Amino acid sequence: MSDHPYGDHVALVLESCPDASEEDVVKAFRQYEEEFFIPPQDAMHSIIRKLQVSASPPATGKAAGAGSGSTRAAKPMRKVERLEELKGDDQNVEITVQLVSHNVREQTVRGEQRTIAFGLLEDQPYDSSTPSTRWEYKDWAPKSELRAGSIVRLEGASVNEYQGRRSINVNKSTRVVVLEEGTAPVVVPGEPMNIADLPKEGNVCVVARILGLRPDVIHRRDGTGSIDVVRGRVADDSGSIGFLSWEPLDLEVGQLVKIDGANVRTFRDTPELNFGRTTTIEAYHDAAFASAEDLEAASAQTIADLRDGARDVRCVVEIHEWQRRTFTRDGEERHLWSGQVADPSGRCRMSAWEELPIAEGDLPVTVRLTGVRVRAWQGVPDITVDNADQIEVLDGPPWEESIDFATHSVEVDFDELAEGGGRVGVSTKGLIVSIRDDSGLIQRCPECRRVLRDGVCQDHGAQDGQEDVRLRLVMQGEASTISVFLGRDAALALLDTDLEGLRAAIAEHGAMAWVQSLRARYLGRSATLRGRLLVDDRSSMFMADALEAIDEDGAMMATEARAHWEVA
Amino acid sequence: MEPSRNIRRQPAWHVFASEFGEATLNEKGPGEYDPSFVITRLGAKINRCLVAGLLERVEARETSSGQTMYQGQLRDPSGLMYFSVGDYDPESARESILGLSRALEEGETMHVMMIAKARWYQTDEGAIYTSLRPEEVVRIDPSRYSAWLARTANATLARLDAHERAQPVVSEGPAAMAEAGIPSHLVPGLSLALPHYDGASVEQYRLHVLQALDIAEGRMDAVRSEPAKLPLHGSNEDGGSAPAEGAGTEDANDVMKQLIATLDQGQGVDYETLIRNMGARGFDAGLADTTLDALFDEGSILEPNFGWYRLVE
Numbered sequence: 001m002s003d004h005p006y007g008d009h010v011a012l013v014l015e016s017c018p019d020a021s022e023e024d025v026v027k028a029f030r031q032y033e034e035e036f037f038i039p040p041q042d043a044m045h046s047i048i049r050k051l052q053v054s055a056s057p058p059a060t061g062k063a064a065g066a067g068s069g070s071t072r073a074a075k076p077m078r079k080v081e082r083l084e085e086l087k088g089d090d091q092n093v094e095i096t097v098q099l100v101s102h103n104v105r106e107q108t109v110r111g112e113q114r115t116i117a118f119g120l121l122e123d124q125p126y127d128s129s130t131p132s133t134r135w136e137y138k139d140w141a142p143k144s145e146l147r148a149g150s151i152v153r154l155e156g157a158s159v160n161e162y163q164g165r166r167s168i169n170v171n172k173s174t175r176v177v178v179l180e181e182g183t184a185p186v187v188v189p190g191e192p193m194n195i196a197d198l199p200k201e202g203n204v205c206v207v208a209r210i211l212g213l214r215p216d217v218i219h220r221r222d223g224t225g226s227i228d229v230v231r232g233r234v235a236d237d238s239g240s241i242g243f244l245s246w247e248p249l250d251l252e253v254g255q256l257v258k259i260d261g262a263n264v265r266t267f268r269d270t271p272e273l274n275f276g277r278t279t280t281i282e283a284y285h286d287a288a289f290a291s292a293e294d295l296e297a298a299s300a301q302t303i304a305d306l307r308d309g310a311r312d313v314r315c316v317v318e319i320h321e322w323q324r325r326t327f328t329r330d331g332e333e334r335h336l337w338s339g340q341v342a343d344p345s346g347r348c349r350m351s352a353w354e355e356l357p358i359a360e361g362d363l364p365v366t367v368r369l370t371g372v373r374v375r376a377w378q379g380v381p382d383i384t385v386d387n388a389d390q391i392e393v394l395d396g397p398p399w400e401e402s403i404d405f406a407t408h409s410v411e412v413d414f415d416e417l418a419e420g421g422g423r424v425g426v427s428t429k430g431l432i433v434s435i436r437d438d439s440g441l442i443q444r445c446p447e448c449r450r451v452l453r454d455g456v457c458q459d460h461g462a463q464d465g466q467e468d469v470r471l472r473l474v475m476q477g478e479a480s481t482i483s484v485f486l487g488r489d490a491a492l493a494l495l496d497t498d499l500e501g502l503r504a505a506i507a508e509h510g511a512m513a514w515v516q517s518l519r520a521r522y523l524g525r526s527a528t529l530r531g532r533l534l535v536d537d538r539s540s541m542f543m544a545d546a547l548e549a550i551d552e553d554g555a556m557m558a559t560e561a562r563a564h565w566e567v568a
Numbered sequence: 569m570e571p572s573r574n575i576r577r578q579p580a581w582h583v584f585a586s587e588f589g590e591a592t593l594n595e596k597g598p599g600e601y602d603p604s605f606v607i608t609r610l611g612a613k614i615n616r617c618l619v620a621g622l623l624e625r626v627e628a629r630e631t632s633s634g635q636t637m638y639q640g641q642l643r644d645p646s647g648l649m650y651f652s653v654g655d656y657d658p659e660s661a662r663e664s665i666l667g668l669s670r671a672l673e674e675g676e677t678m679h680v681m682m683i684a685k686a687r688w689y690q691t692d693e694g695a696i697y698t699s700l701r702p703e704e705v706v707r708i709d710p711s712r713y714s715a716w717l718a719r720t721a722n723a724t725l726a727r728l729d730a731h732e733r734a735q736p737v738v739s740e741g742p743a744a745m746a747e748a749g750i751p752s753h754l755v756p757g758l759s760l761a762l763p764h765y766d767g768a769s770v771e772q773y774r775l776h777v778l779q780a781l782d783i784a785e786g787r788m789d790a791v792r793s794e795p796a797k798l799p800l801h802g803s804n805e806d807g808g809s810a811p812a813e814g815a816g817t818e819d820a821n822d823v824m825k826q827l828i829a830t831l832d833q834g835q836g837v838d839y840e841t842l843i844r845n846m847g848a849r850g851f852d853a854g855l856a857d858t859t860l861d862a863l864f865d866e867g868s869i870l871e872p873n874f875g876w877y878r879l880v881e
Contacts, residue, residue: 037784565725
């Protein structure tokens, strides 16, 4: 045999496989090395295996131990570390928590006036490496041991589940063991704080100027009537915050006031001051306090700042798309205007309940918005304009760069994207680590567009589904993962086919083999994706407008790795 | 407030066989659905990983409950990864493994990449083994294999770097580790790994990284090495002839022990490999089988996992 670098390896293989020819063995080593990048020492085992006529060994009887059947006997005390481990009907629970807030309130329970305490608590107070979960709690027989900031062990608490939200009940029989006295700052009544420093929950005092004020009505959920409230916004040098007053207010916009005994509540993602019977609001005199105009100008926001639940928002945006939609409610034809807006920080949706002085031909139009509110749908902000007088059409944008709406996508690092809230118009790069079995052709409910399972919709029963295309992937960055959805257009573009072609491919191989063929093409590869990230309480998902796999050169990547880590 | 996302999918770590195989630490939360992790010497806290290599073996085994379990091994430049797929695993993963097993039987050579869950178990003797439960399995071409090698080498180098930075500060807690420039996703694993492995060698991983980089760059001549020299029974001094008739039990015992010592890459050696290698040295399967039993009875070898043997050290 001509010269080859595999001398000893070949000899060893021939020793194990005396019937093989040296030529074949050398050929095998060469093939492993040239075609599969496997050095001879690593290939040897495979080659021996391949050449040996398989004489299967006698199977012996005994096998590994049976699977560990988990028996779950009801325990008298269920001890847990994390709130998430608790189920809605758990009783007699033992858990160590830190009380984030503690409020005492009079409440009428079955016709009887009672004092109860409520607030927020957090699990895993001693473990700073994992994020704590926060739940609400109620203490039905207020215990003096419970104080904001304390770390306590609750023994014999129970879980209450209402409309899918779980909370902790501290009952009369619950034992409270104080492990650490509260060290959280107790806000001294009457001591004003900066708005920027306000806690997310708790009783506070601020000195601020009223920037907005309007009556509003809250309808009780159970339909037993409505409550008149006042909403508005106050500001100081450090920032501004919305408020909700349950009592009538005799105040004017621009007035400087000291507000004592207000409660901070966080609604959706936005903190808000609540004024009630125990809140005192009095005029305050400070000639050096910033004027209403200055405060208003300072409280303007950009799209990237917008959070779900924000009210009395001021910002300047460019409207790029604007359409009227018509729908019928209570037999009456109504209109809703909506479209897409942008500023240099990003893009979002905007909706209006009144016609705005905007003609489609004029777009893009720059407008200043005052006193608008923000709702988010799956984490993506939607600015809501209730009255036409909340907008003012400007001559042009106050920023210099022009925004090209079609390509206005902000490149975001994958892990940053995964850790943050919903975003529209973003692009990122990650690694495809899963292609889910339910990718491919799906049937949607004609009523609600939900995916049918075995021809049945969760809400609308058996339906003749409408065919659609969907791919479900998981991608990852350095340390986080995001579920990625590709709708029909993005999926067909990625696969470079049309609906007919896709149907034929799936029919030919079967759904499972077809998904497997996708894996064979994409699993473990890098890809760029563009679209929007939707975030809700449970998960986040990326709705991709486009996904493109990247062809990678291993040799180049290896050289880069050497250079980056300075290894020879 | 940030939305709570407690049911997030665990990311897949890029890891070579040697780092994964040498892990002896695990962590499992108290909750029923808490993920479990295998923590490597370099602080990778692995629930799921992305591995690749040459598919060397797939075999079906019956379990005691009458189910079929497919066990196999993947080879990368650092060693072997062991995996098994059972009836409880996703059908698509089982089908893929079956398909690959058929191709292997037909003599094909192939690279396989898998996304897999890390498993960890401890024998009664206290030995700890890691293995993989594949979730998604694909056959890949050499160019994707080399991209995986480069990516995994890069990730391993990042861990080696963090491991080095962490040594002096680990006792001061996570904040000090972040201060020392350790990426946040490596902090939890390193906090556990450093005290547990306490001084265990990690330099071999640097060597494996270099081999992987050489292969990814196509420099095959740089990675060839001499085969491990098995002290072969009946070797050169008697002219390389086949073992004499009636090779004694003594001999069989010694050869078996030598085989196990040489072939064991940390996980033990499987039954079939031993029988074949004994066969190649002139001992028939029956004698090899009784030899294994005898060695086991006299306490020279362990069977830490069914069908896998190790020497008692």
